[in-house]
Amino acid sequence: MTDQVEELIKEIAAKHGIAVSRDDPILILQTINARLMQDSAKAQQAMLDQYKEELEALALRWGNDAKTKAERILNVSLAASKDAAAKLMQEGAKEAAASVRGEIDVALRRVAGPVRDARRISALNVAASCITCIAAAIALWAAVH
Template identity: 55%
Template sequence: MSDQIEELIREIASKHGIAVARDDPILVLQTINNRLLQDSAAAQQAQLDQFKEELEAVSLRWKADAKDKAERVVNAALAASKSAMDQILRDGAHATTSLLKSELERAFSSMASHAHEARRTALLNLAASCMTIFAVVISVWLLK
């Protein structure tokens, strides 16, 4: 502090050409002014520190809010994607089922017509066998 006062006395003497003593009232004002500047700087620093803490708190709150919103968006997208995939799988299963059903109906229809034809052939064979047996019985009876 004494170095500052000495430096100030020299500066006043060189700029203004006035000699000032250490007990001059102007130096008292300078000391008061320096003290006020220091107190003001300390108060401003305290306010800046408080502002910094508030900004950090707001930043953390915004970060948490942004994270929550991002999670909700991702979860909604996943749910929509899952729903779309389920719908596509259901549509594919229905298409496969209807295709399989139509193929089976066509195959059963073809098999039914073949079975009907085979039954008719079997009945004709049965009638022919019965006629053959009847003819054999008649021939054996006539030959006796």
């Protein structure tokens, strides 16, 4: 503080050409002004610190809110993608079943003709066997009588 007073006395002398002593009332004003400036600076620093704390609290709250909303959005997106995947899998399964059914139908149509022919042949074989049995029975009856 003494250095400030000495510097002030020198500055007044240099600028205004007036010699001021240490007990001059103008220096009392300078001391009061310096004290008010210090008190004001401390008060402003305290307000800035409080404002900084409030901003940090707001930033933290906003960050948490953003994180919560992002998690909600992510969960909704995940659920939607699971539903979409399930629908696609179901459609794929239906298409695969239809394709397999179509191939089985084609294979059955290919086999149906030979199966009909085999049935006819087996029916003819049964008829021929019956006729052979009847002929054998007639021959046996004729040989016995």
